[in-house]
Structure formats: structure tokens, C-alpha cells
Amino acid sequence: MGYALREAAAAFRRAPLLVALSVVAVAFGLFVLGLFGLTTYNIRRAIETIEDRVEVVAYLRDDLPAEEVQRVAAAARAMPGVLAVRHVSKAEALATAVREMEEFREVSTELESNPLPASLELRLQPDSRNPDGVARVAESLSLERGVEDVQFGREWVDKVFFLRRVAGGAALIIGLAFGAVAAIIIATAVRIGIFARREEISIMRLVGATDGFIRLPFLIEGFTAGLLGSLLAVLLTYATYQIVSAGLVPIEWLPSSWAFAGVTGGALFGLVASGISVHRHLSGV
């Protein structure tokens, strides 16, 4: 192990440009992946924010007694997938309409009576904020006595979930493509490193060094290059996040578990790419 560590360190000293190339290759491969991760994460957050707003509204009959309103609200609360129920009275509905809709503000003074119905606004649990979950709650609600109409914007919900599926699929495909590009770059850098030391390897084999002994310094080198490259990639991604967040659009930084997974993954990636390259080289000579 001592020899392997010294040799790995010596390789960094003997060919600093080559090592720098490997580190930069890993860094850029993973930086692209990091940018993609940042974009995907923020799109996901945006969709989650939209999904948070998914709700079902039950409009109540005007003549519904207060105890009936309480009963319907309790029944709604007990439905599977329902997180919270808020009662909006006719007066509240009017106040909201006046506050939020300018056109309504102009005509409201001329109204003889409040035309807006009271309603129950249902917020759903996260796993029920999908077209099926929303439709199920809406259907159960429409069967309740005293409920005149149920609205949940079926088209809107369908679009949000279509967007989520498309974004998820695209994320997977593009992520795999960038991952493959990063893998090719790293494997090539490692192979250049092995090629530069082929003479050394051939002498090691000649004098009776074991394959494991020959492999170890390359594995340490690959791991270190992967680790340094992925740390650099995280720094570059963070710098990009700062620039975009300060000057363009406010976005969120990746969760620390993602950054940690990126660094660990980069280091392991370097290790595996190096292992495969050196194994192929040793099998071929």
C-alpha cells in the first residue's frame, strides 16, 4: 500500500499536466451533469409548487344550514387523500373576488345580493395530487348532499402531470447521456495515463509484480482524480448557481445529499473507470 500511495503521488508529480487533464475532464463531465441536476432540481421544485396548489373546490347550496355545512366538511375531511378542508363563506368569497378581480370590483357595488356561493376548499395530500387522486375526491364530494358543484380544473391537473412525466423522462435520458459522456472522457483520460506508463507496467510484469500490485496505484490515481474533479465540478456548479440566482432568476441550490452523492459518485467513477482501463490493458499484454 505504501508503494502504491507513493507511486500514485509520483505519477501526479511526474505528469502533472496529464493528471490536470484527467481532473479537468472529470470536472467538466460532472459540471455538465451538475448544471443539469441544478436545472432538473429547480424544475422539480417548480412543479412541486404548482402541485401544492392542486385543490378541489365544492360549491355549496345557498340554502344549506350551518350544521349541514359542518357535516359535509367533516365528511370531506374523512375522505382518503384529503389533507385539509377550509370553509369559505359567501361573504369571504365576495371579498376575495373584489380583492383579486378588478372587473368584479367595478360591478360589485351595483349588485343587489351576493351571487357567489359558499364553498369548501380541499387541499390534498402530496401522493393524491395526481389526476386519479383528484378525480376520486371530486367524485366522492359530488355525491354529498348540499354540494351543488365540484371543480378541480381537470385539464390543468392533467397538464401539470403530463409536464412532470415529460420532465422526468427527459431528465433520465439527458442525465444518462451526460453520464455516458463523462464516463467516456474519464476512461479516455485514464487510458492516456496508462499509455504514458506502459513501459513501466511492462517492466513490472517482467520482474514479477502481481496484477493487483500493478493495478493499485492506478486505482488510487483514478479515485483521487475523480474526487478532485467532482469537487471542482461542485464548485463550478455552485458558482453558476450564484451567478444565475443573483443576476437572472432566483433558483434553489441543490440539496447537500445531491452534492455529496455527486462527489462520492465522481470518486467511485474515477476508481471504476481506472479499474476497467487498467484491467483491459493488463489483459491485453
Added chain:
Amino acid sequence: MVKLVSVFKEYARTGVVLSNVSFHARKGEFIFLTGHSGAGKTTILRLIQMAERPTEGEVRVSGFSSNRIRRRDIPALRRRLGVVFQDFRLLEDRTAEDNVAFALEVTGARRADISPRAHRLLARVGLAAKARSFPAELSGGERQRVAIARALANDPLVLLADEPTGNLDGWATRGIVEIFREINQMGMTVLMATHDLELVREHPEHRVVELSEGKVVFDSGAPAAAEAT
């Protein structure tokens, strides 16, 4: 020590390079393996190192058989062999001492022993004074001496030399052969491939195995040849 039994070697592209080759190099023998370029000398040395396997027949080296050896046992075999090449194969970015130390280090020698042992090996080939020189600063003969010191690093039982004097002048050649003779006198088997018949004639005391087109055409150590001489 080294035995080839009815060895055939054939490559898909170049065809048959060795045909029914048999000979036995005993412990302490000095053998010149001669023949023109392409006769199969290098192939025999590669088969002995088990860098390749015979297409047919068997190569036995110090208890290892080409028919049974596993890939993971090859390093153990190679530690019993020292190999010297015509082109020296030294690491240009390391000193003479580091080149020798490298062979010790990668075969797991104790760190404290490496430097003194590398010095002793260089002294044995007459290069103690040039331990700190890089290969580019050495003459051809000196480079080959470093390569010999490296080959001796693991106290091999057999020294294989593939045209070791091919790039050297007459003076340096004599020096290298003298080192081989000294090593041989200490009990090591030496198998030296050369096409230099002049050199072979200068040492009639050593056994000669001559190859032509992949076949052994003369072996001074074989019973019939030994009786004839």
C-alpha cells in the same frame, strides 16, 4: 530447470514459428541460442516467461508447466527468471539505482533493504559509481549492465537474454558476456539468444542450440552432438 517438450507455436497471421522444439537447460548451464533473425529465438524466450503458451507441447520452468500454470501464478514464475533485452528497457526518468530498486520495490522487498541491495547489484556489474546517472547519461554497455543488475534483483534461477549485445560494440559485448559468465559460474542458468556466431565461436565451452525456421537443427548438448564433438 527449463525444459521444452515437443513445442509447436503457430500464429494466425504468420503461421508456424516453432516446430517440434525440444531441449533441456539444466541448472548451471550456459547456453547460446543461435539462429538467424526470425528463427524463433525470441518466441522461445517468451514461452519460457509464459508470456505466451505453446500451441502444442509443453514448457516446464522450475516446477511450473505451461499446461497447468494459472494466470495468478505467473508473477511467481517470473521472479525466478531474470530477463535482459537488446533495447535495455530502462525507465528513462529514473536513475540507474532507481531502475534496479524499482524491480525490488514492485516485488515487495523490504523498504530498508532496497537501496543497499540496489547498490550491491550495481557494484556486481561494475556500475557502483554511476548509480545516480540517468540512462541517457550512460553508454550502451552501461545501460545493459543496469538492465542485468535489474534482472538479478530477485535472485533468479535462470537468466534469459534476448540479443543482449545486439546494440553494443565489440568491447562492450565482451564485458557483458563476461558478466554473464561470472553469474553462470555462481550457479545460475544462462540462456542467451544471439545471432552473433563470432561471439558463439569465442566460447566453445558453452552449449549451443541452433534454430532454423523454427526447428532445432543443432544442439551441442544433445547426446549425439556431444559424442560427435
